[in-house]
Amino acid sequence: MKSTILVLVWCCVSLVNSDEHTHTYDENEEVVLWMNTVGPYHNRQETYAYFSLPFCVGSKQAISHYHETLGEALQGVELEFSGLDIEFKADISATPYCEIELTDDKQKAFVYAVKNHYWYQMYIDDLPIWGIVGESEENGGTVNHFIWTHKKFDIGYNGNKIVDVNLTSENKVRLDLNAKIPFTYEVNWRKSPIKYEDRFDKYLDPNFFQHRIHWFSIFNSFMMVIFLVGLVSMILMRTLRKDYARYSKDEEMDDMERDLGDEYGWKQVHGDVFRPASQPMIFSALIGTGYQVVTVSLCVIIFAILGELYTERGSLLSTAIFVYAATSPINGYCGGSLYARMGGKVWIRQMLLSAFLLPAMVCGTAFLINFIAIYYHASRAIPFGTMVAVTCICLFVILPLTLVGTVLGRNLAGQPDYPCRINAVPRPIPEKKWFMEPAVIVGLGGILPFGSIFIEMYFIFTSFWAYKIYYVYGFMLLVFVILMIVTVCVTIVCTYFLLNAEDYRWQWTSFLSAASTSGYVYLYSFYYFFFKTKMYGLFQTMFYFGYMALFSLTLGLLCGTVGYIGTSFFVRKIYSTVKID
Numbered sequence: 369m370k371s372t373i374l375v376l377v378w379c380c381v382s383l384v385n386s387d388e389h390t391h392t393y394d395e396n397e398e399v400v401l402w403m404n405t406v407g408p409y410h411n412r413q414e415t416y417a418y419f420s421l422p423f424c425v426g427s428k429q430a431i432s433h434y435h436e437t438l439g440e441a442l443q444g445v446e447l448e449f450s451g452l453d454i455e456f457k458a459d460i461s462a463t464p465y466c467e468i469e470l471t472d473d474k475q476k477a478f479v480y481a482v483k484n485h486y487w488y489q490m491y492i493d494d495l496p497i498w499g500i501v502g503e504s505e506e507n508g509g510t511v512n513h514f515i516w517t518h519k520k521f522d523i524g525y526n527g528n529k530i531v532d533v534n535l536t537s538e539n540k541v542r543l544d545l546n547a548k549i550p551f552t553y554e555v556n557w558r559k560s561p562i563k564y565e566d567r568f569d570k571y572l573d574p575n576f577f578q579h580r581i582h583w584f585s586i587f588n589s590f591m592m593v594i595f596l597v598g599l600v601s602m603i604l605m606r607t608l609r610k611d612y613a614r615y616s617k618d619e620e621m622d623d624m625e626r627d628l629g630d631e632y633g634w635k636q637v638h639g640d641v642f643r644p645a646s647q648p649m650i651f652s653a654l655i656g657t658g659y660q661v662v663t664v665s666l667c668v669i670i671f672a673i674l675g676e677l678y679t680e681r682g683s684l685l686s687t688a689i690f691v692y693a694a695t696s697p698i699n700g701y702c703g704g705s706l707y708a709r710m711g712g713k714v715w716i717r718q719m720l721l722s723a724f725l726l727p728a729m730v731c732g733t734a735f736l737i738n739f740i741a742i743y744y745h746a747s748r749a750i751p752f753g754t755m756v757a758v759t760c761i762c763l764f765v766i767l768p769l770t771l772v773g774t775v776l777g778r779n780l781a782g783q784p785d786y787p788c789r790i791n792a793v794p795r796p797i798p799e800k801k802w803f804m805e806p807a808v809i810v811g812l813g814g815i816l817p818f819g820s821i822f823i824e825m826y827f828i829f830t831s832f833w834a835y836k837i838y839y840v841y842g843f844m845l846l847v848f849v850i851l852m853i854v855t856v857c858v859t860i861v862c863t864y865f866l867l868n869a870e871d872y873r874w875q876w877t878s879f880l881s882a883a884s885t886s887g888y889v890y891l892y893s894f895y896y897f898f899f900k901t902k903m904y905g906l907f908q909t910m911f912y913f914g915y916m917a918l919f920s921l922t923l924g925l926l927c928g929t930v931g932y933i934g935t936s937f938f939v940r941k942i943y944s945t946v947k948i949d
């Protein structure tokens with residue numbers, strides 16, 4: 369018990385206090401070169417610890433490293449000391465630091481790495497540096513493999529801070545069996561005019577992210593929103609006004625006439641429209657989690673806009689976990705109160721389902737990927753301590769907070785206050801045209817929302833699966849808002865058609881028709897995999913499709929919930945204005 373609390377405290381502290389370094393150096397102060405990971409260029413997520421290749425370490429005494437933050441540990445950051453002696457503002461001419469003898473397996477390992485375009489990543493003062501392991505050359509039918517042995521660091525400083533690092537790989541040596549290969553390094557310090565605050569700018573790619581297409585797509589989606597909102601409000605105003613007029617004319621007829629008369633449309637289902645959805649437990653858990661996902665996404669995007677989170681390793685993930693844990697009461701409140709309004713009785717089970725729905729999905733995917741990562745000895749394999757920490761967060765933070773939310777929700781907002789009474793006997797659902805079937809509506813509902821985001825999806829995917837740092841979170845926020853509006857409009861229209869066909873099962877239909885956006889996103893991810901990336905190998909493929917499925921499901925929860933919220937406002941509105949006898 370004590371140790372789990374310690375772990376918990378440790379991760380809270382490390383979440384808050386992720387940066388212990390001051391980033392300022394005195395003359396000749398030690399500058400640490402951390403070796404991070406090595407892996408095939410085309411598989412960004414397939415990374416191994418740098419020293420899993422038989423590289424040698426410099427002579428300097430090792431400094432032990434622990435994973436600084438939860439986000440780092442989860443993303444497979446594995447910093448190890450290089451053993452290279454670097455001091456602030458002290459130039460070092462080409463100096464050998466270690467030597468390897470190419471035994472059979474070492475040679476095989478290096479040749480494999482060179483063949484697969486392995487490259488490695490290092491950090492100096494939190495600035496990432498990339499270098500390529502070696503290269504192959506074809507020479508009259510035989511392929512020779514070479515390894516780069518000289519690392520030249522050009523480090524720029526501004527005052528007492530490091531602002532720029534360039535690495536040049538030089539001096540390639542052929543990988544011959546039993547050859548002795550010495551490794552050398554060189555450090556040149558240069559005064560640089562770059563400001564410390566701007567030192568990450570060179571890693572960003574404005575030409576890519578602020579491409580005309582990106583602006584154009586935002587503009588396009590924006591126009592679509594205006595058009596859709598206009599269309600929806602016009603249709604609804606006109607049809608609803610007509611409906612109301614018809615219904616009030618019906619009022620004047622006597623009972624006999626009305627029984628024979630031509631009453632039809634959404635008013636007919638007033639006695640069933642607020643009937644609880646089927647599977648109320650699952651439904652309320654989904655909606656509760658969806659509320660939380662919406663909140664977390666908004667918060668994280670806003671934090672990212674304000675905080676330039678990309679400059680710190682893993683900080684985005686740490687923030688997301690922290691915000692998710694902290695917003696658990698929202699999940700409990702919304703899910704619990706919805707469940708109570710639907711007349712649910714087994715609220716503890718509902719709360720557990722609500723609390724662990726998303727964590728279980730995430731952990732399930734991570735567990736599966738982890739299994740393969742361990743088999744591959746990849747650095748993505750999640751360390752045991754981190755697993756314990758995540759479990760602790762689920763059990764000791766998320767669960768109690770969800771419980772608090774659920775209790776509050778059941779007591780404060782658990783009473784049904786529907787504008788119409790629910791009939792005791794469900795009304796039979798009449799036969800209708802095939803395109804009015806819920807399944808068809810669900811399938812079509814996602815098309816427009818997907819259309820409004822798929823260009824942004826390309827940018828997000830590229831920043832995650834290729835080597836681009838996503839930094840245009842303002843765009844993301846805009847697209848997020850656009851997506852929400854489009855989703856709400858589309859689901860309202862879908863629900864109107866459904867209710868007009870006298871089918872009252874609108875809760876699941878509205879949720880699923882909005883959530884089907886994610887189905888299209890997942891399909892798009894297949895296209896992206898086959899046409900936009902060159903990933904290969906079991907690990908990377910599993911990683912890609914596993915986490916894409918997770919991403920799509922979460923997006924589905926988000927859209928579905930937003931669709932449901934919008935629709936329930938709409939339904940409540942139209943049924944509270946119509947006079948029901």
Ligand SMILES: *[C@@H]1O[C@H](CO)[C@@H](O)[C@H](O)[C@H]1NC(C)=O
Binds near residue numbers: 522524532534558560
């Ligand atoms: C690193 O390379 C860039 C581009 O070639 C150059 O502008 C910059 O001055 C270099 N920095 C250092 C410290 O040499």
